[in-house]
Amino acid sequence: MSKRLSEALKTLMTNTRLIVDLAYSALIYKAEEIIPEIFNLEDYIDSGFRELFERLLEEYKTGRISRDEAYAYMTFARSLEEIADSAYILAKNLLHGYKPHPIIKTIIEESETSLTVLYVPIGSKAVNKSIGEIIEKYGKGVEIIAVKTGEHWIYKPDDKFTIREGSFLIVKGSEESLDSFRQEIGAEEVLEEGED
Secondary structure (H helix, E strand, C coil): CCCCHHHHHHHHHHHHHHHHHHHHHHHHCCCCCHHHHHHHHHHHHHHHHHHCCCCCCCCHHHHCHHHHHHHHHHHCCCCCCCCHHHHHHHHHHHHHCCCCCHHHHHHHHCCCEEEEEEEEECCCCCCCEEEEHHHHHHHCEEEEEEEEEECEECCCCCCCEECCCCCCCEEEHHHHHHHHHHHHHHHHEECCCCCC
């Protein structure tokens, strides 16, 4: 498999994971401001799927991958696209007033991985620190998947991204690691799950 094909597949996987996390955040925290970003990301994933399909055809035609390999990659990529489409449908339903079934809360409570939205106040240990510094010192087992600074969300922020006072973080991890991270950096949980 060529580096271009490998990168296209990796990008598709990363973006699919992100869109699911964002849809989950929009559902649990009623964060409707995230929904337009989910729509944009789904369009980007569709473009990535088409690009991957073209790369697969190119690799197959030039003999760099077999027919079976091309089929396997295509099946995997199609599955990722279907997952992204499901996140898009969920976001679209939320925008139109969909209320999740109460069983969703039970499923979320039993999940090993959780998401939370944290507010970074004045005096937080995260203020003016890079994500890399914060995660290394306080964030074992957590991942910051998005940061809102001012009016804008930044998705998949890199390790050099600096957290500012007043930022909101969407953080992913186990309940224990999220609680520890929140306490360590002196952040505030924005909402409890399912609050109106």
